[in-house]
Amino acid sequence: MKAKIHIYLKPGVLDPQGTAVANSLKTLGFDEVESARQGKLIELDLSSVDAEEASERVKAMCDKLLANPVIENYDIELSA
Amino acid sequence: MKTAVIVFPGSNCDRDAAEALRIVTGQAPAMIWHQETSLPDGLDLVMIPGGFSYGDYLRSGAIGARSPITRDLIRRADSGLPVLGVCNGFQILIEAGLLPGALMRNSGLLFVCERTPLQIENTNSRFTRAYGDTREVIFPVAHHDGNYFADTETLDQLESGGQVMFRYLNNPNGSARDIAGITNAAGNVLGMMPHPERAVDPAHGGTDGRGVFESLLGRG
Numbered sequence: 320m321k322a323k324i325h326i327y328l329k330p331g332v333l334d335p336q337g338t339a340v341a342n343s344l345k346t347l348g349f350d351e352v353e354s355a356r357q358g359k360l361i362e363l364d365l366s367s368v369d370a371e372e373a374s375e376r377v378k379a380m381c382d383k384l385l386a387n388p389v390i391e392n393y394d395i396e397l398s399a
Numbered sequence: 400m401k402t403a404v405i406v407f408p409g410s411n412c413d414r415d416a417a418e419a420l421r422i423v424t425g426q427a428p429a430m431i432w433h434q435e436t437s438l439p440d441g442l443d444l445v446m447i448p449g450g451f452s453y454g455d456y457l458r459s460g461a462i463g464a465r466s467p468i469t470r471d472l473i474r475r476a477d478s479g480l481p482v483l484g485v486c487n488g489f490q491i492l493i494e495a496g497l498l499p500g501a502l503m504r505n506s507g508l509l510f511v512c513e514r515t516p517l518q519i520e521n522t523n524s525r526f527t528r529a530y531g532d533t534r535e536v537i538f539p540v541a542h543h544d545g546n547y548f549a550d551t552e553t554l555d556q557l558e559s560g561g562q563v564m565f566r567y568l569n570n571p572n573g574s575a576r577d578i579a580g581i582t583n584a585a586g587n588v589l590g591m592m593p594h595p596e597r598a599v600d601p602a603h604g605g606t607d608g609r610g611v612f613e614s615l616l617g618r619g
Contacts, residue, residue: 332503332548333503333506333548333573335504335505335506335507335508335573336504336508339508383465384457384461384465385457387458387461387494387501389499389500389501389548389549389550390501390503390548
C-alpha cells in the first residue's frame with residue numbers, strides 16, 4: 320500500500336516562499352498568477368493491508384512527526 | 400556548576416557552547432551524543448546548541464526533537480531542570496513541545512547573520528537576573544528559520560506570563576511581536592534564536608552573552 324501525504328501551511332500563515340514563487344512567475348510573464356502556496360509531498364511505502372488501519376497509522380505519523388500542527392495542515396491519499 | 404551540551408549530527412555551535420560554559424563556570428560540560436538515552440545525574444543546566452541537526456530535514460529541529468536523548472530531556476525539563484536552547488536548539492525545543500509556537504522561514508527569505516540589539520524583557524528570571532539594570536544587549540544571530548509564529552492567544556499568554564525573555568529591537572526575521580526568546584510557563588526552559596554563547600569572550604566582539612550564564616550560576 321502507498322500513502323501520499325500533502326502538507327501545506329494553514330490559511331493565514333504567512334508563506335514568504337510561496338509569495339516569492341508567485342512574484343517570480345509574474346516576472347516571467349505569467350500574469351494570471353494571483354498567489355502561490357508552497358507545501359511538500361511525502362510518499363510512503365507501507366506493508367499494511369487494511370486501508371482503515373493504515374489511514375489511522377498514517378494520521379498518527381503526521382501528528383507525531385510529518386506535519387507541524389501549529390502551522391500546517393495535511394491530506395492523506397492511500398492507494399493499493 | 401555541572402552542565403551538559405547535547406550534540407546532534409549537524410550541530411555546529413556545540414563547541415562554542417562548551418567553551419562558553421567552560422569560561423563562565425570554570426568547568427567543561429559533559430558532551431552528550433543524541434543517541435544516548437539518558438542525561439547525567441546532578442546537572443544544573445543542559446544546553447541544546449545551534450547548527451543544522453539532521454540537515455534541517457523535514458523541518459528545522461523536527462528530527463532532533465525525536466532523537467533518543469530528547470525523551471530524557473523532556474522528562475528532566477518537566478521536573479524542573481534548567482534547559483537553554485539556542486538557534487537550532489530553540490527549534491528543537493519547540494518541535495519537542497517544550498516551548499509553544501513554531502519557527503518559520505525568515506520573512507525576508509534570507510539567511511541573517513549579524514550582531515543584533517535585543518531588549519531584555521524579563522529581568523527577574525534565572526536566565527537574566529545577572530544583567531541588573533542593563534536592558535539592552537547585543538547578541539549575534541545566524542539563522543534561516545527564526546521567524547517566530549504563534550496564534551494570538553498563545554502570544555498573549557506568553558506576554559502576560561512574563562515568558563517573553565528577549566525582544567528584537569531591529570527585527571531581522573519577521574518574528575511575531577519581535578520575539579527573540581521565550582521560556583516555558585514554569586520558567587526553566589529558555590529558547591532563543593540569538594547566540595549568547597558567541598558573545599562571551601572579548602575576541603567575539605562583545606561579552607553581552609555572559610550574563611545568561613552568570614545568571615544561571617547565581618551571580619549578580
